[in-house]
Amino acid sequence: MDYDLTRIDYALCGITYPDALKILPVSEQKSQQKFVIGDKNGILQCMSIKDEEPVIHFKTLPGKSITSVQLASSSGNNVDKIFAASGNEVKGYTRKGKVFLSIETSVAETITSMCVFGSDLVLCSGRTVTFYRELQEVYCYLCDDRVLDAVAFATPNNNRVRLLVLIANKEAVIIENGSLYKRTYIAAGPTRITVPSCLHSTEVCAFYGGADGSIGLIFYEDPDLLNKCLVEGCGLGSVMCVGWFYTGAGTHLAVGRHDGSIQLYQINTDNLKEKPRLKFTYFSGEPVTSVYGGCIGTDEPELLVATFSGRIFGLRPRRLVSGNVPISNIKNGDAFVLRRSKLETEIARLEKQTASERDKYQRNTRSIFPGISAPPLLDIQFELSGATSNGWQEVKIICAVSLDMLFIYCQNKLEIQTDSAAVLSLCSAQDTEDTELLATIRCQAGTRRLWLRMRTLSLSETKLEGTRVFIYVLPAGAPRVARIIKLHLPTLPHYSKYESLEVENQNSSWCEVRVSGGFSVAEMTAWLAEAIPGELPRPASNVALARSHTILGTLLICRYQQIWSHIWQMVEPLIPGSPAIPGSGSGYGNGGARGVKNLRKRFRCQTRRLDLATYNARTLRTDEKVSRAGSSEQVALEYHRFI
Numbered sequence: 001m002d003y004d005l006t007r008i009d010y011a012l013c014g015i016t017y018p019d020a021l022k023i024l025p026v027s028e029q030k031s032q033q034k035f036v037i038g039d040k041n042g043i044l045q046c047m048s049i050k051d052e053e054p055v056i057h058f059k060t061l062p063g064k065s066i067t068s069v070q071l072a073s074s075s076g077n078n079v080d081k082i083f084a085a086s087g088n089e090v091k092g093y094t095r096k097g098k099v100f101l102s103i104e105t106s107v108a109e110t111i112t113s114m115c116v117f118g119s120d121l122v123l124c125s126g127r128t129v130t131f132y133r134e135l136q137e138v139y140c141y142l143c144d145d146r147v148l149d150a151v152a153f154a155t156p157n158n159n160r161v162r163l164l165v166l167i168a169n170k171e172a173v174i175i176e177n178g179s180l181y182k183r184t185y186i187a188a189g190p191t192r193i194t195v196p197s198c199l200h201s202t203e204v205c206a207f208y209g210g211a212d213g214s215i216g217l218i219f220y221e222d223p224d225l226l227n228k229c230l231v232e233g234c235g236l237g238s239v240m241c242v243g244w245f246y247t248g249a250g251t252h253l254a255v256g257r258h259d260g261s262i263q264l265y266q267i268n269t270d271n272l273k274e275k276p277r278l279k280f281t282y283f284s285g286e287p288v289t290s291v292y293g294g295c296i297g298t299d300e301p302e303l304l305v306a307t308f309s310g311r312i313f314g315l316r317p318r319r320l321v322s323g324n325v326p327i328s329n330i331k332n333g334d335a336f337v338l339r340r341s342k343l344e345t346e347i348a349r350l351e352k353q354t355a356s357e358r359d360k361y362q363r364n365t366r367s368i369f370p371g372i373s374a375p376p377l378l379d380i381q382f383e384l385s386g387a388t389s390n391g392w393q394e395v396k397i398i399c400a401v402s403l404d405m406l407f408i409y410c411q412n413k414l415e416i417q418t419d420s421a422a423v424l425s426l427c428s429a430q431d432t433e434d435t436e437l438l439a440t441i442r443c444q445a446g447t448r449r450l451w452l453r454m455r456t457l458s459l460s461e462t463k464l465e466g467t468r469v470f471i472y473v474l475p476a477g478a479p480r481v482a483r484i485i486k487l488h489l490p491t492l493p494h495y496s497k498y499e500s501l502e503v504e505n506q507n508s509s510w511c512e513v514r515v516s517g518g519f520s521v522a523e524m525t526a527w528l529a530e531a532i533p534g535e536l537p538r539p540a541s542n543v544a545l546a547r548s549h550t551i552l553g554t555l556l557i558c559r560y561q562q563i564w565s566h567i568w569q570m571v572e573p574l575i576p577g578s579p580a581i582p583g584s585g586s587g588y589g590n591g592g593a594r595g596v597k598n599l600r601k602r603f604r605c606q607t608r609r610l611d612l613a614t615y616n617a618r619t620l621r622t623d624e625k626v627s628r629a630g631s632s633e634q635v636a637l638e639y640h641r642f643i
Contacts (some may be wrong), residue, residue: 003264003280005303005315011054013310014039014381015400017067018192018240019113019149021290021306024071024095025080028465033294034095036082038066039310040379044084046097049297049314053342058097064089065246068114083121085111090121103135117152120161124150127222127538129165129175139178144537145169149193151227154201164218166190168535169545170498176206182225185500188214188233194242198251198269205272210237215265217272230275237261237287245293247301252279254303256288258383258396260449262305262315282315286448287381287398302335304390309400309448310379323406378475385497386533388550392417392453392495397473397485399448404476406441406450410469413437413457421447462463466490466530491531495547495556498534503546504557509564524560548578560591 015242021037024046034048034057042063048056064086072081081100082093087110092101105111109126116122121132124147128139146168155176163175170189174181188210195206204220213233219226237259245252249466253265253276261283265276290306302316379400387393397406408416414437418424427438443450456467467489472482521539529536537635542561548554 004115004318005280005282005313006281006312006318008052008297008311009287009311010049010052011312013037013045013312016040016042016289016306016308016310017065018068018289020069021292021304021312022082023292023294023296023304024082026295027556031295031299035292035294035296035304036069036093037290037306037312038069038084038086040065042066042086044069044082044093045213046082046095047094051339052297053339054312055314057095058093067110067112070114070116072116079390083114083116085114085123087111090114090123090584091558099106101135103132105130105132105289106137106140113147113149115150115152115163117161120152122150122152122161122163124148124165131161131163131178141178141180143167143173144171146535148191151193151195151206156202158224160453162204164193166193166208169537172208172225173225174220180588182223184218184225184227186210186216186218186227187500188212188216188229188499190216190218191239192242194253195243196251196267196269196272197244207242207253207267207272209242211238213237213239213257215239215253215255215276219548221271228273230273231265238285240318241290243290243292245301245303247293247405252293254291254293256305260284260286260288260307262288262303264303279561284311284313285446286311307520308398334410340641376479376481378473380473380483380485382485382487384487384533386580387455388496391455391494393455393489395454395471395487397450397451397452397471399473399475401448402445402476403443403447403450403473403475405443406483407472407474408437408441408452408469409440409472410437411435411465412467414454414467414469415457417453419451422450443476443598454489456494464543465621488530490529490533492556493533494550494552495532496534496547497550498553499546499548501544501546501557503555506555519559528558 016037018038020039021035024036026033032048032414034046036044036046038044042060042065044060044066046057046059048057049055066084066086068085070083070085072083080095082095082102084091084093088105088107090101090105090111091583093099105123106127107123107130109128111123111125113124114122115259121135123130123132127143127146129143129147129150131138140262143165144167148166148168150163150165155162160177162181165173165175167173170186171183172186172190173183186208189212190208190210192209193206194208199205204218205226206217206218208218209590210216210233213236214229214233216227216229219228237257239255240258241256243256245254248617249266249533251267251269253267253604255263255265257263261281263278264280266279267276269476270272284305284307287308288305289308290304292304293301294304295301296304296314297316300317302314304312304314306312381398382395384395385393397403406422413435416424416426416437416439418441421444423442425440425442426441439453441450449522452471454469469487469489470484471487473485474480474482521541521543523540525536525543532547534547536544542559544559545557547556549556
């Protein structure tokens with residue numbers, strides 16, 4: 001690591017989402033650049049830095065949460081235009097804050113990512129990618145899973161645009177003219193993508209950051225879309241944002257992570273497939289949502305960073321920070337006095353505002369008019385990962401304010417671990433046979449990010465449902481209101497690694513279970529959600545997914561679809577020697593809701609047995625059929641298990 005950068009705080013805004021900060025291009029009059037940021041309160045601000053103090057050029061009124069901010073692509077004519085997405089709306093602003101564009105799109109879900117390419121607009125929301133040209137919708141492509149990010153490229157010899165899209169099922173696809181053109185599977189699970197400026201606009205190549213912390217390259221070499229891992233994760237946090245940092249030493253890839261770390265990697269622009277060299281690392285203490293390089297506070301480039309809680313700070317060379325320069329070397333000695341006066345004025349204003357809000361709240365509680373006193377909801381984000389090689393499931397909790405205590409309750413026995421920033425205490429049960437768990441976690445001062453590891457202790461009996469865990473989060477400051485987090489630990493937590501459906505073509509022995517029932521695809525999806533971790537594909541006419549075991553490496557492939565049938569019967573048990581469905585008499589389903597319930601119970605039981613038992617290399621196949629009166633739709637499930 002060659003660079004010596006130090007932090008200097010600039011401003012504080014509301015909760016920020018990934019990729020909600022952008023640096024405007026350099027103007028002709030000044031070498032220092034402005035930047036724009038949007039927050040959860042719906043406020044879009046354009047600022048610049050003068051004497052290490054923020055100067056606001058324009059600021060919008062509060063509204064819907066701003067989830068994405070983009071600038072027009074360099075290949076277009078509107079390089080100074082700002083585009084902000086909130087809900088299903090997109091607005092365009094000039095440098096001076098004038099609204100020149102406002103469009104309410106047809107997307108049904110919140111826009112999570114956006115790309116502007118000349119006069120074309122690409123919107124990502126839920127599982128859809130919507131393409132607009134000249135403010136007219138051209139096509140809408142439905143992906144297999146949730147869309148994470150997208151970038152656009154020109155197509156040689158025509159005016160079409162190719163979209164490189166990242167999907168939550170660990171796939172990267174190329175969409176051209178509303179159709180799937182190419183696809184590739186990336187085991188790292190890419191979350192963010194960025195395009196080097198040194199490339200030609202028609203060359204499909206981009207860097208990605210993965211959920212496991214790795215960094216890689218996606219590139220198209222006719223006729224295949226390929227990927228290459230350049231930097232292994234090695235225990236680093238998942239990548240939340242990527243950006244570029246240009247200096248006299250070369251081009252650098254800036255990476256912001258969920259664990260609060262920031263890295264600078266030097267890229268060889270002549271050979272992008274070469275492994276990047278790590279030049280700088282910094283730890284901010286909370287998740288980083290945006291990181292970009294530019295000339296912000298001085299005429300020399302620095303890193304501009306935004307965090308989850310809304311802190312905006314720069315990482316500039318230590319020699320350029322005023323606090324490290326002796327006062328005798330500063331021409332204007334009154335700069336420190338002026339800055340202190342500004343800080344004192346700001347503190348007095350905040351104290352007055354706090355006292356005013358407190359008095360207003362107390363007056364409302366004593367008012368004779370009926371009303372509801374609603375304390376503010378804590379801004380908390382949490383993420384539960386699947387079981388790793390050691391069997392632990394990890395939950396990451398992020399809060400905008402400092403945490404004081406956490407209370408954990410579960411009706412089943414759990415084993416819990418936490419990081420060194422907290423003290424874990426387990427409350428012993430009054431009854432020796434009681435399986436309930438109650439634990440308390442006391443955090444250190446200033447803790448905003450916390451991780452917990454938990455795993456189920458009892459594996460002796462088959463569980464029909466996953467384990468429910470309730471976490472009550474209590475902040476350190478006022479008001480002392482708790483936020484509850486509900487977690488679900490699935491029955492088969494080790495099947496957390498996504499795989500391509502091509503693994504089904506392997507020449508191996510399989511255990512196969514076919515189940516037919518008078519229930520819908522949505523019910524089948526909810527059923528599988530109790531068994532395997534992660535996000536499942538949304539209910540559709542045909543659903544398929546593949547997972548692998550993190551320890552054994554075995555495969556699990558599920559296919560289910562809507563079919564038509566009316567008469568079902570039980571042929572034989574799923575596993576030799578296992579009992580028939582409870583309540584079914586001689587092995588035949590008794591029909592109605594009871595038969596469906598028994599079938600679901602039976603399949604869960606056999607799923608666990610397939611997971612824990614060892615069989616010879618052979619294929620087991622069973623067709624179970626249960627009828628429900630008055631039902632005209634059925635679901636067929638194929639459960640493949642690789643031994």
